[in-house]
Amino acid sequence: MAHRFKSDLTWSDVTPENVFLNRRAFMAGSAAMVAGGIAGPAFAASNYSTKEEPNTWDEITNYNNFYEFGTGKSDPAEYAGALTTSPWKVEIGGMVDKPGDYSFEDIMAAMTVEERIYRFRCVEAWSMVIPWNGFELADLLNMAGVQSGAKYVAFETLVRPEEMWGQKRNFVPWPYREGLRLDEAMHPLTIMATGIYGKDIPNQNGAPMRLVVPWKYGFKSIKSIVKITLTDKQPEASWNMIQPREYGFYSNVNPEVDHPRWSQASERRVGGGLLAKRIPTQMFNGYADEVAGLYEGMDLTKNF
Numbered sequence: 263m264a265h266r267f268k269s270d271l272t273w274s275d276v277t278p279e280n281v282f283l284n285r286r287a288f289m290a291g292s293a294a295m296v297a298g299g300i301a302g303p304a305f306a307a308s309n310y311s312t313k314e315e316p317n318t319w320d321e322i323t324n325y326n327n328f329y330e331f332g333t334g335k336s337d338p339a340e341y342a343g344a345l346t347t348s349p350w351k352v353e354i355g356g357m358v359d360k361p362g363d364y365s366f367e368d369i370m371a372a373m374t375v376e377e378r379i380y381r382f383r384c385v386e387a388w389s390m391v392i393p394w395n396g397f398e399l400a401d402l403l404n405m406a407g408v409q410s411g412a413k414y415v416a417f418e419t420l421v422r423p424e425e426m427w428g429q430k431r432n433f434v435p436w437p438y439r440e441g442l443r444l445d446e447a448m449h450p451l452t453i454m455a456t457g458i459y460g461k462d463i464p465n466q467n468g469a470p471m472r473l474v475v476p477w478k479y480g481f482k483s484i485k486s487i488v489k490i491t492l493t494d495k496q497p498e499a500s501w502n503m504i505q506p507r508e509y510g511f512y513s514n515v516n517p518e519v520d521h522p523r524w525s526q527a528s529e530r531r532v533g534g535g536l537l538a539k540r541i542p543t544q545m546f547n548g549y550a551d552e553v554a555g556l557y558e559g560m561d562l563t564k565n566f
């Protein structure tokens with residue numbers, strides 16, 4: 263079992279609510295797995311994790327954006343239970359050596375799952391801290407074999423209006439789609455999340471597998487992915503298609519570039535209460551040391 267990051271801190275160290283896993287049982291379990299050489303999910307914390315206090319399970323799973331289930335913040339929690347997430351397959355295609363349908367089980371058997379506690383900043387100016395479990399997207403792309411001409415990665419969410427009532431309305435041109443430049447997709451901070459707090463990711467958060475790109479506005483982190491395409495052209499991205507003046511292809515978190523209709527200089531941390539003081543938004547959502555180099559020489563007000 264690969265273990266690429268030294269574990270120094272997990273969510274159970276930084277959260278007051280030790281409700282989902284008993285830490286001692288967890289440690290004993292990992293030790294047994296290592297000793298027995300049993301392959302299983304490893305939730306070692308990585309040195310990419312923030313030490314900020316994570317939001318609670320209830321906050322993370324009841325305040326969501328997932329327009330396939332409605333546009334209200336509590337709609338996904340109310341309606342996403344209708345989505346069948348097993349069996350699940352992801353079609354990986356385009357400029358790859360091994361195109362095809364990959365089952366969720368086969369993907370999970372090949373990937374190393376770890377914990378990443380990331381800040382998450384929605385373009386609407388609310389934010390959370392979320393203890394994801396997931397694997398690096400680079401590992402999945404490498405499994406499919408990225409060909410040398412590929413420059414971008416395109417992602418699509420499933421279309422299944424019988425289970426996703428929002429798709430009977432034109433909230434977004436379906437399927438919800440997003441894209442990354444290949445170097446962004448291959449960056450070690452970019453993960454496919456499959457869990458939260460060590461449990462399977464709930465439907466409302468994008469089961470069984472959703473993208474998390476922590477230095478970009480939340481809408482880039484596309485949920486319930488069924489298609490990944492390697493391409494040499496900049497892919498279509500839903501919010502960029504709807505209103506390109508307001509939602510750029512890059513959509514890197516940037517406190518100095520306001521949304522045309524509101525400031526991006528500060529944010530409301532969910533759970534702080536409505537009267538809580540807003541906190542300053544950080545460049546690249548606090549991940550500048552890791553990712554600013556990807557955008558060297560680019561005018562970030564033009565390439566917003």
Ligand SMILES: Nc1nc2c(c(=O)[nH]1)N[C@H]1C(S)=C(S)[C@@H](COP(=O)(O)O)O[C@H]1N2
Nearest residue numbers: 326327328329384419438480481483484485
């Ligand atoms: N398929 C799909 N993915 C999506 C969305 C959506 O409506 N549909 N909303 C996006 C937005 S705007 C945000 S802020 C995040 C919210 O993720 P969360 O509900 O897990 O916090 O999901 C993103 N991914």
Ligand SMILES: [Mo]
Nearest residue numbers: 384385480481
């Ligand atoms: Mo968002």
